[in-house]
Amino acid sequence: MLGFRVRRQALRHRRAPHRIPSNRHLPTPSMEDYLNDCILKALDAMGGAPDGFFLEFEQPANPDHGDLSCNAAMQLARHFRKSPRMIAEDIVGHLESLPLDASRISAIEVAGPGFLNFRFADAHLSDQLQQIIDAGESFGKTTTGSGKKALVEFVSANPTGPLTVGHGRNAVLGDTIANLLEWTGYDVDREYYFNDAGRQMRVLGESVRGRYMAVVNPDLPTKEIGDEGHKTVVPEPFPEDGYLGDYIEDIARELSQSAGSDLDVDGDVDVFKKAAEKQIFADIEGTLKRLGIHMDSFFNERTLYDSNRVWEIIESFREKDLAYDKDNAVWFRTTQFGKEQDTVLVKSTGEPTYRLPDIGYHADKLDRGYDLCVDVFGADHIATFPDVLDGIRSLGYDADKVDVVIYQFVTLIRGGEPVKMSTRKATYVTLDELMDEVGDDVTRYFFLMRSSNTHLEFDLDLAKEASDKNPVFYLQYAHARICSILRKASETGLDVSGSANLSLLEHPAEQSLIKVMMDLPDAMDRAAASKEPHRISNYLRDVAVAFTQFYGNCRIIGEADELAKARLQLAGAARQILKNGLCVLGIGAPERM
RNA sequence: GCGCUUGUAGCUCAGUUGGAUAGAGCGUUGGAUUCCGGUUCCAAAGGUCGGGGGUUCGAAUCCUCCCAAGCGCGCCA
Numbered sequence: 001m002l003g004f005r006v007r008r009q010a011l012r013h014r015r016a017p018h019r020i021p022s023n024r025h026l027p028t029p030s031m032e033d034y035l036n037d038c039i040l041k042a043l044d045a046m047g048g049a050p051d052g053f054f055l056e057f058e059q060p061a062n063p064d065h066g067d068l069s070c071n072a073a074m075q076l077a078r079h080f081r082k083s084p085r086m087i088a089e090d091i092v093g094h095l096e097s098l099p100l101d102a103s104r105i106s107a108i109e110v111a112g113p114g115f116l117n118f119r120f121a122d123a124h125l126s127d128q129l130q131q132i133i134d135a136g137e138s139f140g141k142t143t144t145g146s147g148k149k150a151l152v153e154f155v156s157a158n159p160t161g162p163l164t165v166g167h168g169r170n171a172v173l174g175d176t177i178a179n180l181l182e183w184t185g186y187d188v189d190r191e192y193y194f195n196d197a198g199r200q201m202r203v204l205g206e207s208v209r210g211r212y213m214a215v216v217n218p219d220l221p222t223k224e225i226g227d228e229g230h231k232t233v234v235p236e237p238f239p240e241d242g243y244l245g246d247y248i249e250d251i252a253r254e255l256s257q258s259a260g261s262d263l264d265v266d267g268d269v270d271v272f273k274k275a276a277e278k279q280i281f282a283d284i285e286g287t288l289k290r291l292g293i294h295m296d297s298f299f300n301e302r303t304l305y306d307s308n309r310v311w312e313i314i315e316s317f318r319e320k321d322l323a324y325d326k327d328n329a330v331w332f333r334t335t336q337f338g339k340e341q342d343t344v345l346v347k348s349t350g351e352p353t354y355r356l357p358d359i360g361y362h363a364d365k366l367d368r369g370y371d372l373c374v375d376v377f378g379a380d381h382i383a384t385f386p387d388v389l390d391g392i393r394s395l396g397y398d399a400d401k402v403d404v405v406i407y408q409f410v411t412l413i414r415g416g417e418p419v420k421m422s423t424r425k426a427t428y429v430t431l432d433e434l435m436d437e438v439g440d441d442v443t444r445y446f447f448l449m450r451s452s453n454t455h456l457e458f459d460l461d462l463a464k465e466a467s468d469k470n471p472v473f474y475l476q477y478a479h480a481r482i483c484s485i486l487r488k489a490s491e492t493g494l495d496v497s498g499s500a501n502l503s504l505l506e507h508p509a510e511q512s513l514i515k516v517m518m519d520l521p522d523a524m525d526r527a528a529a530s531k532e533p534h535r536i537s538n539y540l541r542d543v544a545v546a547f548t549q550f551y552g553n554c555r556i557i558g559e560a561d562e563l564a565k566a567r568l569q570l571a572g573a574a575r576q577i578l579k580n581g582l583c584v585l586g587i588g589a590p591e592r593m
Numbered sequence: 594g595c596g597c598u599u600g601u602a603g604c605u606c607a608g609u610u611g612g613a614u615a616g617a618g619c620g621u622u623g624g625a626u627u628c629c630g631g632u633u634c635c636a637a638a639g640g641u642c643g644g645g646g647g648u649u650c651g652a653a654u655c656c657u658c659c660c661a662a663g664c665g666c667g668c669c670a
Contacts, residue, residue, distance in 0.1 A: 058609065061616080071612065074650060084650070112613045113650065158670075200670070329668055340595065340666085347668040354670050379664045382597050408598075408663075450606070453598060455663070457605065462619090467631090469619065477630085485629050492629095519609095526609070538607060541617080548633080557629050571629095593630090 031068060032057050034104065035118060039072060042094035046087075050079050059519075066109065066117030067515065073114040084114025091116060125514045126502035132517055132573045140520040140580045144528070145186035145372075151365055152178040154376040155288070155295075156193040159280040160204045161245055163287050163431040165421070166378065169410050169456060171431075172447040172586070173533065174376040175293045177405065179584045180528040180536070186372065190294065193361060195301040195354070196277055203239055204248075205273030209265055210238030211252035212272060216261035237265075251279050287431050290440060292586045304360040310352055313360055313395065314345065322394055337390040355384070359391035366397045373402045374531060382406055405531045407452035413459045438463040441587045445472040448533045448585055471541060475578060476590055478544040481551070482575040483591040489557055489568055496572070500565035509553040510570060513546040517577045524584070533585065540581040547574045 036055050043049045053075070060069045073088035080087050088110040095108060107119040132139050154174020157167050174190070181188045195201075214220045214235035224231045225240055232244050242248075255263070255275050263271055288295070304310050314330060317323035322333045328348035332355070335342055345356045365373045377385060385404050393399040412419040412429060421428045435443050442463045449471060450456050468474045490496045505511065519539065527535040556567045579589040 056612095058612075060613075061609080062613070065613070069612085071651095074612085077650065115613070195670075198670070327668080331668095344668045349668075351668085353668070358670095379598070381665085381670090383665045384670095386597090406598075406664095454606080455599080459605080462605095471618075474618095481630055488629055522609085530610085534607085535609090538617085541607095545617085551629080552634055555629070 031104065031118075031120070031124070034101070035068065035070070038095055038098060038100060039070065039091060039116075041098065042091045043072070043076075045094050046080070046090055049076060053079075060115075060117065063512070065111060065115065066107070067120045068118045070116040070118070071114075073110075073116065077114070085110060088114045088116055120515075122503060122506065122511075125511055126505060128518045129502050129505070129514050129570065129573060132576070133569060136576060137580060139576060140183060140524050140584075142184045142521050142525050144184040144525055145181060148186050148371040149369060150178075150181045150186040150188045150372040150374065151191055151368070151370045152181070152188060152374045152376070153191045153193055153299075153365075154178075154374075155284075155293075157284070158194050158198070158200055159196060159277045159284065160200050161243060161280060162247060162283055164428045165410050165412060165431060165434055165458070168291075168431040168434065168443065169407050169447045169452075170376050170378065171288060171291060171293055172444050173405065173407055173452055174374075175291070176444075176448055176533040176536075176585055177374055177376070177528075177531050179586065180524060180531075180533060181372070181374075183524050183584055184528040189296045189370075191297045191299055192295045193299045193301065195357075196273075197302050201273055201277070202269060203241060204243055204276050205269035206237075206239045207242035207248050208251050208255070208272040208276045209269055210235045210242060211249045212255055212263065213237050213265055215249075215252050215256045247280070247283070248276075251276050254279070287435075290432070290435060291444060292440075299361065301357050301361070304357045304364070309360045309364065310356050313356065313363070313391075316395055317345075317391075320394060332387065332391070334387055334390065337386070339387070343387060355387055355391070358388045359395070362388055362392045362402060363395055363397060366392070366401060371401060375402065375404045377404060377406055379406055379408045403531060405452060408455045410447075410456045410458055413457050414461065419460075441476070442470070442472050444586050445475075445537065449537045451532060451534050471537070472587065475540050475544050475582065476588070477593060478547055479575060479578045479582070479589045480591060480593045482547070482571050482578075485556060485571055486568065486575070489564070492557055494557070494561075494564055494568060496568055498565070500569045501562055502566050502569060504563050504566045505570055507550075507554055509546075509550040510567070513543075513550045513570065513574060516543050516546045517573060520577055520580065536581055536584055540578060540585075543574065543577050543581070547571075547578075550574075 035057065039055055040049075049072075055070060055072055056075075057068050057070050060066060073084040073091060076087055077084045092108050092110060100108070103121055103123040105118055105124075106121040109117045109119075111117050135141075152174050154177075155163070155167060155171045157163060157170075163171065178188045178190050214222075221236045222233050223236055223238070225234055225238070225242075226232045226244075234242065234244075255272070259271075259275075285295075314323055317332065322336065323345060324331055324333065329344050330346035331342045332345045333342050343355060344353050346352050362373065375385070389399045389402060389404075392402070412421070412434075419429065431443075438446075438460060446458050446463055447456070462470055466473050468477065486496055505514070523535060523539040527533060527539075550570070554567060556564055556571060558564070559567065582589045
């Protein structure tokens with residue numbers, strides 16, 4: 001049954017690509033592959049499994065159930081017309097007569113309704129630990145995305161003001177997803193998409209001009225705008241729906257210093273718009289840099305018009321009868337894709353809505369040869385991005401290459417109460433202010449600790465607390481503590497770097513620590529495949545917990561030399577795991593705190 | 594009204610893509626410990642997984658119908 005194995009691989013590839021064993025970079029075949037082969041041999045001896053059947057393995061949540069578990073007997077109950085437990089016993093019988101490699105598997109049990117539970121041999125654990133140590137800072141990297149190019153588009157805030165807390169979640173999510181893709185082998189680019197030509201930007205220019213006029217002429221009359229209960233005094237020429245943030249005034253003041261007081265305030269607002277854009281972008285880039293984020297490219301929506309791309313798309317839609325004229329506008333037949341209404345692509349003014357350039361932009365990305373395009377959007381885009389996907393699909397592109405990550409909004413909590421924020425009233429909290437208050441690492445971590453599609457409650461009081469109630473502190477502290485142990489050990493004359501007899505690590509706390517550490521590559525693959533960075537922060541907490549338990553149970557300095565050296569290696573490996581994980585999250589791994 | 598998302602312990606949230614007795618942190622209660630780095634460890638209590646029905650060996654997870662919350666439903670982006 002040689003073809004069986006091949007078919008299984010193909011099936012797994014199609015149905016669950018993220019479950020492909022990720023540790024192919026390791027020299028020996030993974031435990032899963034090994035057991036897979038063995039069980040298939042056993043099943044062949046029992047008469048063979050049905051077509052299309054493939055084995056599934058999982059790590060039991062309960063350690064009493066062993067290290068790896070297989071549910072084949074239950075799935076094959078109907079096929080063999082026997083009870084799952086009997087099938088399981090048969091498989092075990094055949095496995096024992098193979099026999100299994102005792103240096104890898106120490107025990108097999110049949111448990112519960114018919115699970116096959118495998119327990120790893122100690123030698124396997126020390127072998128794994130050695131591999132972690134050898135791989136060092138590249139442990140956790142996988143080859144899942146090797147040879148593929150990915151583009152992560154995120155932030156993409158139009159340059160109308162400083163980044164806010166909401167943008168922060170977007171920025172940190174996008175950057176970390178990009179990191180995850182890099183760790184899993186992709187060649188990744190980070191891109192920022194913006195539009196500096198629309199109405200928003202015109203209002204921005206007018207807002208700056210209004211402030212500028214007041215700066216150069218202090219006697220300019222003023223007026224009040226805003227909602228009842230939240231009036232703001234602004235210069236007379238200030239637009240009714242203008243931007244009220246203080247930064248507008250700063251830009252106006254700088255403009256008056258650099259360009260003098262004679263700028264033409266009656267003509268085009270372009271001068272003011274340009275000045276604002278330049279300064280705001282500088283501000284945004286500064287904020288991103290502080291978060292450790294570097295964009296590879298900034299994509300201006302305007303280039304899609306310059307290249308005529310958007311009009312070509314309209315023509316292509318017309319040919320397919322997906323676009324038509326009505327009321328002087330061009331409509332997209334979104335009802336064809338299950339929407340309630342058609343949507344406008346080009347307004348009666350001749351100006352496209354954002355949807356059209358968005359389709360063009362995604363087509364452009366795919367033209368650039370990316371195998372995967374990740375978009376990070378706020379929840380307010382939730383209903384609109386399907387139109388874009390339908391659009392590019394209609395143009396003949398593979399929309400499955402586009403993966404949209406939606407995140408829900410962020411609420412800041414201070415003293416147990418939500419902090420009220422409104423962009424319009426300029427009462428929002430900027431990302432810089434948030435980082436000033438709680439620190440850069442904490443900011444990144446808090447944005448990453450929860451699944452992106454649930455509301456995030458950002459507890460400022462907890463974030464500022466430097467105790468183990470604060471999960472970031474707990475992780476960084478574990479790392480710093482290991483560094484301290486390593487320093488101290490080398491002071492007392494222990495050989496920190498040399499090799500050690502790792503088979504001395506027999507304590508349960510040592511073994512469970514090794515088992516958790518072995519999971520890093522798999523955790524990376526899962527987090528990358530699902531675009532869920534919070535899996536890594538949860539994983540790291542498990543590592544830190546396992547380390548703390550080891551630390552509480554096993555002494556290092558003061559033990560017999562050989563054991564001390566082995567434990568030092570283990571501690572050093574745990575430090576490396578924490579460091580690699582924190583690196584993916586973009587958070588510092590301090591050696592001292 | 595329609596669409597998407599969410600609903601799990603007192604609170605904030607995980608839950609390995611359908612697995613075994615549903616987990617963690619905080620909070621509460623009780624106990625041990627004071628050591629390589631600020632303490633840490635152990636235990637207890639706490640749950641109709643929003644509710645009903647269905648699918649199967651097996652459901653927090655998939656399907657369906659209700660209930661509730663958030664977001665969106667513009668020739669704004």
